[in-house]
Amino acid sequence: MNWQEQNILVVGAGKSGQAAARFLLRHGAAVTLTDKNINPPGPPVLQELQQKGARLALGEYPPVAGGGYTLVITSPGVPLSEPPLQEARQYGLPLWGELELAWRVTGAPVVAVTGTNGKTTTTTLLGEMSRAAGWRTLVAGNIGLPLVEEVENYGPGDLIVAEVSSFQLETALTFRPRVGLVLNLTPDHLDRHGSMENYAAAKARITLNQGPEDYLVLNHDDPWTRAMAPNTRARVIFFSRRHTLEQGVFVREGRVIARLGGREQEIMPASQIRLPGQHNLENALAALGAMLALSVPAATLAAVLRDFSGVPHRLESVAEIDGVLYVNDSKGTNPDASSKAVAAYDRPLVLILGGRNKGNDFLPLLQQAAPKLRALVVVGECRREIIQAARQAGISPVYEAADYRQVVELARRAARPGDVVLLSPACASWDMFRNFEERGEHFKQLVRALAGPEAAPPADTPGAG
Template sequence: MKTINDYTHKKILVLGLAKSGVGAALLLHKLGAFVTVNDYKPLSENPEAQGLLEQGIKVICGEHPIELLEEGFELIVKNPGIPYHNPMIVGAMERGIPVITEVELAYQISEAPFIAITGTNGKTTTTTLVYEMLKAGNKNPLIAGNIGTVASEVAQAAEGHNQIVIELSSFQLMGTPSFRPKIAILTNLYDAHLDYHGTRLEYIKAKANITKNQTSDDFFIVNAEQEEVMNVARASKAQIVPFSPVRELTNGAYIKDGWLIFEGEQIMQQADIRLPGAHNLENILSAVAAAKLSGVQNDAIYQVLTTFTGVKHRLQFIGEVCGRLFYNDSKATNILATKNALAAFDKPIILLAGGLDRGNEFDELIPSFKNVKAMITFGQTAGKMENAAQKAGIKTIQRVDNVGKAVPLAYELSEPGDVVLLSPACASWDQYKTFEVRGDIFIEAVHKLK
């Protein structure tokens, strides 16, 4: 951990807790700042805030009082989930108080370089693949961010011989004025989080922050098949490393004659890859590029790609029950993710789908239903899902109360050789706190069948 004096004796407000807020508050306290934490959850229901109070950190819970901004704070560290139109953030910006996220703090104190991954889909799988490849190649990686320990904790433990592999959301990237990864990856760009960002343009601008501070000494790995991604790349000062699963490139990572290629070198045969799904080829190619740029040998990459079958809740193979193959894709919280999951299989599918209603219809999924022999729906969008299924000519459509009840019904409707796929195409918040909870209930129900 670098020793910095930037925050010594400075008044700093940490707005919103969860893991990143706790990590930021503890780090700033260690760095000698006068920290105040403000969280909306009441103190009596807030063990994180109680723990900070015991550390001697000032805590204000139960509301976000706007008058708190009059206390002369020099910086606000914001929970990524708090939107910029929140009155506290608006008030801070009107007063000229800088607003950052916890990732920026982690970067400032880290002795290790960062490999940062963002994009609409594929972030978690790509991040995990990069980490596993670097680990297999003895490159001493540490994993941080949305799928690991919060960045500020990891950065405190990191040394110069480490590399921090981090998954970053658009929310996190909006508060990173100096963050500069050695290697950045932008997997793809689709409509997402427009309720937070307002417009697609603002969403893309947030994602583009991953490369805004990179220089010609750094690398930016980008999806050559998306014009919007390439527009971001054209504005970058980093060395551009493209990838494409569908055509040969003059440089970067691509597939040719059944081989994964990086910079003209054959890495391994595509047929040996264990991870299912055509969409995962993008994730694999971008991870291979990051690994090769980090000096990982081909045998380490081969070792990972011949054994890695998926991240939990991302087209995760749960097991086989009397010939039925069960896959957990609870992370499919949008239509595109479910399209990709359906395209990964050429077997008959029993699809489990539904969830939070964000106002959209699901007719866009109809062309992807060609292998779906039955659909089981749940949640707020059950009716909309059923309408799309009927239009697609799916004959067996049944509704249940929840995911737990969907699994035994899917078993009854299926035959040996069928795929039972949880890929909801919707967020989980109508019934479950997170998509992880929804996926865990699916997994538990499958194990009960066994």
């Protein structure tokens, strides 16, 4: 595309919108950056973009009609129902997401990871495996670094590992990963997608343009992901921790086995995978499937799995204080993610839940957690919903906190030596924080203050199965 001939409206001025605007300005396009939720003059980062030539339209959207726009690019956090996106479709203007923009200028093969839970862990793990295999590797996307920020710096001999969300995939038109992974599908973002069927359809767009030379890695144990197999032209690689597969990556008698291309090989004992929890065993199997498809030696992959301990804000051990382990799982932003965190521990739990509900039911999580709970601490916008579900699940005691300082204090009082205080909110963070990272960092600061300056962080997470 000749960007110098383009007049482009970028909708949403968060990380993705800023990255898209920077790329377009760098290539000579005329750029209008708009966000109805940011009042003028906007933060310094937007003012810097203005100084580089961007027109800012903050506080309200500019009309698309009469603007002379040739392309509209949307950030993933902007619903497709917003006026500029509706108008773009009405007037027949091309509508891309930042993912689609990045793909159009990508010169390297892409391994793309989606699913409800485990995306960040699996994406980070794949990045480590890729580097161990010798590739110059970019890890980006929904994981925090917008793809368009860096893709131009990578070429055919490199590898891009991208975390992609349902919001990003909604506006993907030509995106075609060499390997796509769909880890699992459980109810999430139903306030935006409206139904599980719509949510699954958005996730399935990861394979929309794949061909017979590409690969799609799917969770055989998840009916939603398994159902994608007949509808792709890519070569399917299943993974399973519950079943022995004719083709795929699976666990048999405690050992990880890959059976691909008519050849069976043992990768490693499952017990040697350092990541805690059965959900992380699934993430490891998925990553193995993707990397084996790219002909990475099994020994290289096993060495990474023995060493890789996880990512921040996902079952992250913060401190052990008076015999109580404090764990930050702030990335648990829906009940299914939190249920996996609860299942990872065989010790009594003081569980911290709450934030902004994304249209989910908390009762199944609380029913699962009830036998393990020493206490439940709730906080945030939807705490009354959680308290009601806790009563239905027969959970007691339940403590209600006004802020995270009180959360940590209530959890400290409730816990006994040998317990785990687990922050896994099952909710979005947007009622009190900018994102789950900020929530997790705040929790860690409070815990470390509680521990005192002499406290050392724990080693590997004890009690995780």
